[in-house]
Amino acid sequence: MRRIERCFERLAGQNRKALIPFVTAGDPQKEVTVPLMHAMVEAGADIIELGVPFSDPMADGPVIQLACERSLAHGTSTLDVLAMVKSFRESNSDTPVVLMGYLNPVEVMGYEAFARAAAEAGVDGVLLVDLPPEEALEVKPIMDEHALDLIFLVAPTTSDARIKLIGEAGSGYLYYVSLKGVTGSASLNVEEVAGRVETIRNLAKLPIGVGFGIKDAESAQAVSRVADGVVVGSALVNQVDKHQNEPAAINQAISDILSAMRTAMDT
């Protein structure tokens, strides 16, 4: 069984929900990322989404745009990100790692070369924001061959017919984008999210992670009542921004947020 599926199954057995933090790899420095990944697991993370920086992050708000700029300023490449995952795997073989980013840095490597290298490094899933299932026909079988889950987004604007299609095209989990906007936008409306998650459940079999607009323990708790996973990104990357000149403080700041979320989600 693949690591992501196993993770959701274990959590379901414990009647718990997945806490899924997102950080941009190599932000603000390459050395920061692997220790931060371990710290996030310590603080209660179940799955880690690792952002692969891109020069033109069209679906991201200013917080993650700046994270990409900081990371690219010292040249973080896709191969660097894979090396980080490999290093993380030396002492963690349980926690699934999902690479999240844009298609072009993957295209430039070639699908086969990327998938092979990602699988070798210990990556479990790939979420490419600008790759809808219609354009993924070529890459999907290659990901399958390397046992990588291709994770797709579902949006508030996604029709029922598309939810079905996405549910069949993807594996691992579905990432429901809780609001119309870029990452780091205003707050989400929990009731609306609950209704949409209900609809998605009826149309697709995969576990549902919800992201965008989750900022604190309270919103994490509310979302965990309706979804299978809670994705938190900009709220964490904000801490990286704040402590970019004292990276030693980053792990603690992010761990504090995640611990509070974990506690709230488990009670």
Added chain:
Amino acid sequence: MSERPDFSAFPDARGHFGPYGGCFVSETLMGALDELKAMYERLKDDPQFRADFDYDLAHYVGRPSPLYLAERWSRQLGGANIWLKREDLNHTGAHKVNNTIGQALLAKHMGKPRVIAETGAGQHGVATATVAARLGLKCQVYMGAEDVERQKLNVYRMKLLGAEVIPVTSGSRTLKDAMNEAMRDWVTSVDDTFYIIGTVAGPHPYPQLVRDFQCIIGREAREQSLKQAGQLPDALVACVGGGSNAIGLFHPFLNDESVAMYGVEAAGDGIETGRHAAPLSAGRPGVLHGNRTYLMEDDNGQIIETHSVSAGLDYPGVGPEHAWLKDVGRVQYVAANDNESLAAFRELTQVEGIMPALESSHALAYARKLAQTMSPEQNIVVNLSGRGDKDILTVAAIDGIEF
């Protein structure tokens, strides 16, 4: 390619031109693009929609634009006759308005009260602000902070027209960043907003519908050539930023095998310096802004900064149909550098009394070289995509003149 494709049959249903094009956007926009596609499919052959479009082109834009034989310049160069397709004479001064008229009609049919646009040189921004003023639509235009500086006149024109210009300070602060920001706006405002893309790039169906609206250029030029020169032209020349004026001229001629075509990219300081904006000449395929096409990128797939004296050509990608036309060999893509283009700007101004946009000057710079390799019985049609008034401050600064 052994057999010539039927060029009029592209893109396919999912927006592909061979391996290029497509719809690479985040999920939130897929619904809006499907809706736009359905609306366009329904309207594009609708007699009333076509009549409305043609009426506006005739009475608001001032079409048909003349095909003018630049006799004195041609004689001076001593080669082929150079004909200028005078898109500079359109209302607002460039070809861009052909497209904004069309998209504004679509916005009206879809009941969207707000339009947004990205702009480089400001010509597309002005053309969008213009149609928005006329239809009473709220209009916001994203423009790279660097372009806001070098195209001050157009920024003020947009403001006078009632649009809000939003300077974009992320990334390289030029056209690509303006497009990122417009996409971010659209993801947030998709319910009430129509995104008027200014060139044949972006996700499907934009490359198709912008092309279709701009094809009026080539259809007129074809008819005018037959009438005025008595034959089809031997060659077509147009500058290529995103590629809308070029595809608009080329497309109606693609199945005319005798017509050679040249798309001219911006070589900036020179292709060999790396400081240019010529993805077809020196880039490679990748995915940006919703489509697969040739891009300027580094080995890690990061988009690199472009350089051109002309803001409207300062873009690291190009419309996907051009990528395909390059690969199948139907169109030759070449480049003209800043200096050659500035020289052509001055030459046309002094010899013909026509001041071209710096974008169009790239086409002129190549055409003057091409003409000299051809005979006086032959004919070249150059797309004079815009007028140069907006560039006066740029040229003056190069001349060391301050206002």
